[in-house]
Amino acid sequence: MRADLHVHSTASDGTDPPAEVMRRAARAGLDVVALTDHDTVAGHAEARAAAGPVALLPGMELSCRLDGRSLHMLAYLFDADQPELAAELARIRDDRVLRARAMVDKLAGLGVNVSWGQVAAIAGQAVVGRPHIARAMADSGAIASPREAFTRDWIADGGRAYVGRYALDPVRAIDLVRAAGGVTVLAHPRAGRDTWVTNEQITRLAAVGLAGLEVFHPDQSEAERARLIALAHDLALVPTGGSDDHGSLTGYRLGGETTSGEAYQDLLSRVPRPA
Ligand SMILES: [Zn+2]
Numbered sequence: 001m002r003a004d005l006h007v008h009s010t011a012s013d014g015t016d017p018p019a020e021v022m023r024r025a026a027r028a029g030l031d032v033v034a035l036t037d038h039d040t041v042a043g044h045a046e047a048r049a050a051a052g053p054v055a056l057l058p059g060m061e062l063s064c065r066l067d068g069r070s071l072h073m074l075a076y077l078f079d080a081d082q083p084e085l086a087a088e089l090a091r092i093r094d095d096r097v098l099r100a101r102a103m104v105d106k107l108a109g110l111g112v113n114v115s116w117g118q119v120a121a122i123a124g125q126a127v128v129g130r131p132h133i134a135r136a137m138a139d140s141g142a143i144a145s146p147r148e149a150f151t152r153d154w155i156a157d158g159g160r161a162y163v164g165r166y167a168l169d170p171v172r173a174i175d176l177v178r179a180a181g182g183v184t185v186l187a188h189p190r191a192g193r194d195t196w197v198t199n200e201q202i203t204r205l206a207a208v209g210l211a212g213l214e215v216f217h218p219d220q221s222e223a224e225r226a227r228l229i230a231l232a233h234d235l236a237l238v239p240t241g242g243s244d245d246h247g248s249l250t251g252y253r254l255g256g257e258t259t260s261g262e263a264y265q266d267l268l269s270r271v272p273r274p275a
């Protein structure tokens with residue numbers, strides 16, 4: 001069985017609409033694909049309608065912060081209409097807009113000719129994020145390619161035009177998702193970009209109900225995968241995998257990393273039973 005449990009669409013910062021993601025999942029020979037857009041389930045309906053031979057695991061990737069550092073939490077099979085969870089998601093999305101506007105203002109102050117209207121047009125229906133600003137910057141000629149926006153000169157964490165944002169405490173994220181009937185998996189804890197989650201922090205999250213650890217991720221080295229597998233074993237966490245495909249933004253890697261059938265069944269078995 002082949003399951004890719006970490007994929008983005010145009011509902012957040014991916015470049016392919018949800019239906020196209022499902023078609024690509026079929027071509028990649030996947031049995032299961034999880035749509036895990038950032039802080040939104042807006043792509044689920046379109047993906048479900050286009051599911052075809054591939055089973056859709058509904059999910060999302062929640063923006064969290066722990067001990068001052070950014071951390072991503074994958075969530076699956078929750079009820080997005082559960083009022084407390086829905087309110088948190090709305091708060092995160094509203095803040096993303098305020099934050100993106102603030103970054104555009106800072107860029108203007110640095111002489112970059114990018115308007116909020118351009119960024120909003122690029123984002124379209126998607127949850128606005130830094131990749132959209134990066135594309136607007138490249139369109140304006142300020143940088144040669146969107147990738148160049150993610151440096152200290154521009155909008156990388158701590159960069160000159162960077163603005164921090166509201167993010168959930170991961171313990172609260174775990175609680176909220178569980179209360180909404182879902183399970184959580186810590187995303188790419190050792191991807192090494194902005195996020196690096198320590199063994200001690202993972203142990204703390206495991207104690208409060210984290211279900212899994214994303215081991216198989218393209219940005220995690222073989223050495224880190226081996227350490228994470230051992231840790232998942234020690235803490236009785238499910239070792240999962242996913243491509244973190246963002247369409248053309250990451251080179252169409254759907255199915256490049258997968259979750260084993262055994263781990264997938266284990267994850268499903270941890271979905272809380274209704275009280
Ligand atoms: Zn992530």
Ligand SMILES: [Zn+2]
Pocket residue numbers: 006008061244
């Ligand atoms: Zn992701």
